[in-house]
Amino acid sequence: MKAWLLKDFGLHNLQPGDVTTPAPQPGELLVKVGAVSLNFRDKAIVDGIYEPHLVPKPLIPVSDAAGTVVAVGAGVTRFQVGDRVNSTLYSRWIDGAPGPDEPAYCIGMPLPGGLAEYMILHEDSAVPAPASMSDEEASTLPIAALTAWYSLMDVGHLEPGQTVLVQGTGGVSVFAAQIAAAHGARVIVTSSKDENLAKIKTLVGNAKVEGVNYRTHPDWERNVLELTNGLGADVTIDVAGGDGINRSVAATKVQGVVAQVGFLSGQTTALNLMPVIFRQTTIRGIAVAPRSSFERLNVFLDTHRIKPVIERVYRFDDAVQAFEHLARGPFGKVVIKIADA
Template sequence: MKAWLLKDFGLENLQLAEVETPTPGPGELLVKVGAVSLNFRDKAIVDGFYEPHQVPKPLIPVSDASGTVVAVGEGVSRFTVGERVNSHLYSRWLDGEPAADEPDWCLGMPLPGGLAEYMIIHQNSAVKAPDTMSDEEASTLPIAALTAWYSLMDIGNLQPGQTVLVQGTGGVSVFAAQIAHAYGARVIATSSSDANLDRIKQLGADEGINYKTTPDWHNAVLALTDGKGVDITIDVAGGNGINQSVAATKVAGTIAQVGFLTGQTSQLDLMPVIFRQTTIRGIAVAPRSSFDRMNPFLTEHNIKPVIEQVYDFRDAVKAFEHLSRGAFGKIVIRIAD
């Protein structure tokens, strides 16, 4: 089969090659990949600043895929040949709290990912792809949509009428705005682009704040919430911006720390966290059980993934370059013809 191999760190070392098609072992599915979507995690792995000590070389990267089961190993009972499935990042995190070693069993690093014509997914971690979505659409769900869902519903315990803050207009934030809006929450979005703020308002955001023209954006959030702050903040930026997230979130509110776009370290001002009794929860996607709950909600509310561009399999490098420039919603690579 054809597969993209990361032979060393750096996008110039991501190369298309011929490799042996894997054979499904006990409990495993062989999936003909229809499409994959890119996340910041994938870029960080290729660039060498995401747990580089865990990256095997060569590696078939990219965790998020949708495709069709074409063969099954011994003992498979959850899926049959011909069914469409989603991958799930954590191949062993099925329910409850994560185990300490969950990162050791992630697709796309250190386990082989989906940037290939075929991939192996264990039946226990596979999720039925929504019938209402194409492979391109379904491929956007495993990290971006699920992170938003888990942050809002399972960790934030979102209630109708509450207020949610989403940062930027990437995949997680766009899904969070769509899900929160569908659930009856008010959504405030930040972005450096007025055009993107207009677009995310069309998807359910109620207000938008340009953080370039309003660098003290937390004050604007407070003004929009009568000084109270939001109930849940989806922080994708990381870095020292966490202090503004604390200021923008209500007393005893929740910050879902899902990203590190502006840095993996921060200088956190503890006194506001203490006095405001803020919960800062690190989010590394979610268990499969949350994925199983999310997909029917997306179908019920007719939530469609927002895809900025779909690239052909041979143009995977161009897709990564696009991701580096930023995107509204998701970047997808179509694998199957």
């Protein structure tokens, strides 16, 4: 089969090649990949800044995929040939709390990912792809949509009428705004681009979204406090990381939740502890979610008719250009179509 192989760190070392099509073992599915979507995790793996000591070489990267089951191993009962499925990042995290070794069984690193014509998924980790979505649309769900859902609902216990603060307009952030608004929450979005703030207001509804340009207002947490009568957001989705987490704490209400989902601005921080202590803030690291949460997410998306926002779909042969687009910071998701490669 055709596949993209990461032979060493750096995008120039992501190269096309031919590899043996895998055969499904007991409990496994062979999936003809229809499409994959890119996340910052995928870029960080390619760049060598995401647990580089765990990255096997060569590696078929990219965790998020949607496709069709074309063969099954012995004992498979959850799916059959012809079913459309989604991958999940954690191939063994089904429900409840994660085990201590879940990262060792992640699709796209260290396990082979979906940037290939075929991939292997264990039947227990696969999720039925929404019938209302194309493969391109469904491929955006496993990390971006699920991270937003888990942060807001399972961790943040979001209630209608509460306020959600979302950083940026990338994949996780756009899904968080869509989900929060559909749930009846108020949304405040930060971005460096006024045009992206306008886009998300149009997408979600002007009445439900307010925007803050953090370039124009570098002390954006003050704007958030002004918009919330000094209280702050109930749940904050922090995709930036770095020292900016101190602003997220300041912008979040007393006993509110900061869901730390990303590290765009850095993997380390100088955290000011006194505001965390006095505001009694919960800072919760979010590493996506179990399969059971994905299944609840899909019901919600279907009920509220939420569609993923895809900025561009690339051909399989143009995977490098797709990664370059991701690095520029898309509005929503970047997708690679694979099925007709």
